[in-house]
Ligand SMILES: Nc1ncnc2c1ncn2[C@@H]1O[C@H](COP(=O)(O)OP(=O)(O)O)[C@@H](O)[C@H]1O
């Protein structure tokens with residue numbers, strides 16, 4: 047019997063995902079371990095293609111049937127890998143909510159925002175009348191600071207601005223009071239001012255509802271103020287993780303340091319921004335050993351021969367052969 051107090055909200059162990067078959071098979075996720083406690087925010091950061099979305103889609107059973115998944119994903123102690131489709135449908139949209147980058151694709155264009163949130167509410171509580179669900183929907187729209195919610199509830203997705211649509215998607219995601227919210231690039235499609243407003247909203251919901259959150263972003267700056275823990279992904283692996291302040295101050299991984307070097311605030315204000323040169327490898331051209339090697343200024347022979355394991359390095363965990371020797375203060 048699991049101890050509910052000490053059971054993490056989400057525990058991912060050795061998650062592996064591959065696409066394709068035979069010679070065409072490629073590993074998108076190569077053994078990811080992650081853990082999140084109730085009420086905490088875990089930021090997952092990495093460039094496009096590093097496997098952030100596939101990790102979360104795997105746990106939500108939203109990958110195409112051509113994918114192969116192994117490992118373990120426990121949500122409140124319950125194993126999700128291998129769970130039946132009907133059980134998973136019950137979890138999605140009730141105890142686990144999701145927010146995506148593009149709310150337009152999440153909403154059906156021919157139904158009003160209200161109809162869709164009412165449907166989401168009634169799907170998980172058949173005893174709720176339409177009238178009660180509509181009232182609850184208006185409350186939800188107000189909760190995410192949509193002005194005139196009693197009027198806007200009857201509008202269609204295209205009548206909402208990008209920021210308002212994102213708020214509506216958040217309202218739908220929290221409609222059934224989930225304990226876990228997965229937010230995949232929730233602000234990427236929005237302009238900077240609206241991004242900040244949406245991040246403030248997520249922060250407020252987290253405090254009010256004590257919701258645990260996985261916040262996926264390609265922007266390390268987004269997690270700085272919003273997350274407790276951060277995991278940095280590169281080419282299907284976690285290459286560094288730890289408490290946000292520790293990773294920002296005491297990173298022992300050249301990739302994380304590269305990401306930090308391209309953040310204006312942390313670069314000492316006026317200094318030049320240092321971008322990481324080159325591109326991440328594609329799944330089928332991943333170099334042997336450390337996948338970051340072709341772009342790494344610290345690479346040595348061993349980097350081509352062995353995949354570095356994620357091991358404690360100072361106050362963080364880092365997957366670099368030289369994480370023990372990298373000077374702490376170079377980040
Ligand atoms: N359905 C799919 N079939 C084949 N490859 C996929 C599929 N979905 C994602 N991938 C590949 O998996 C890798 C990780 O993708 P993804 O998780 O979407 O990256 P990101 O970190 O940008 O969210 C990418 O190389 C992507 O091309």
Ligand code: SF4
Nearest residue numbers: 336339342349366367
């Ligand atoms: S293992 Fe080698 S190539 Fe990889 S990040 Fe460390 S130094 Fe660079």
Ligand SMILES: [Mg+2]
Nearest residue numbers: 098099100230
């Ligand atoms: Mg993605």
